Amino acid sequence: MKNNPTKEKVINAASRLFFQxxxxxxxxxxxxxxASVNVSLISYYFKGKQGLLEYAVTHYYEAYLETMEETLQHSESMSPLEKVKKLxxxxxxYKQSNLQLSCFIHRELSLDSVFVREMAVTYLAKENYLIRLAFMDAIKDEKKNNLDRQFLLMQLKGMLVTPYILHNEWKDQVIGDYSHTQFINKYVQTIHNWIDYVVHQDSA
Structure with a gap:
């Protein structure tokens, strides 16, 4: 898609409209x-609206998982806590950089939308595996049983998707690139504080 500006323009337009x-x-x-293109061009590239959605969701998750994997590879020398924070x-x-598509996908998944879930199921399993691996490594503690760890993982995953399911709660505060960056930094710091608390509880 990066090498085809027209396809990219169509995907961006579709993401915006699906979101709205x-x-x-x-x-x-x-x-x-x-997108200021001919209708026939969408049929040519994507075989229709369903094909366009499949292409957009697939591209979103493939780039997302690649970002996660590269982050983990580049943080190999870090402590488990630093590594999960980096992740x-x-x-x-990534989700903020692809805000409208992130919100659309998470909204559909929260509604258990079949047409998105069937496309995303493999990607969701991989995402869950990478997050679980990094998080569980960071909160190793013999005092915590598996159920405790599972609940903590569920809380983390909830925090990672909340801004994109409850977008209306904060959308008026994020306008322009600078405020997006501010949101990323502040929201990530909130999650990091929670993780620090969890790890501190482990060592207490």
């Missing part, structure tokens, strides 16, 4: 008009 109007509320003509930052930064 939902998948079923968006027509191919809406997308074509927003959290990269996750929020």
């Amino acid at each position: 109007k939902g998948f079923h509320g968006t027509s191919v003509r809406d997308i074509a008009e927003a 959290i930052y990269s996750i929020i930064q």
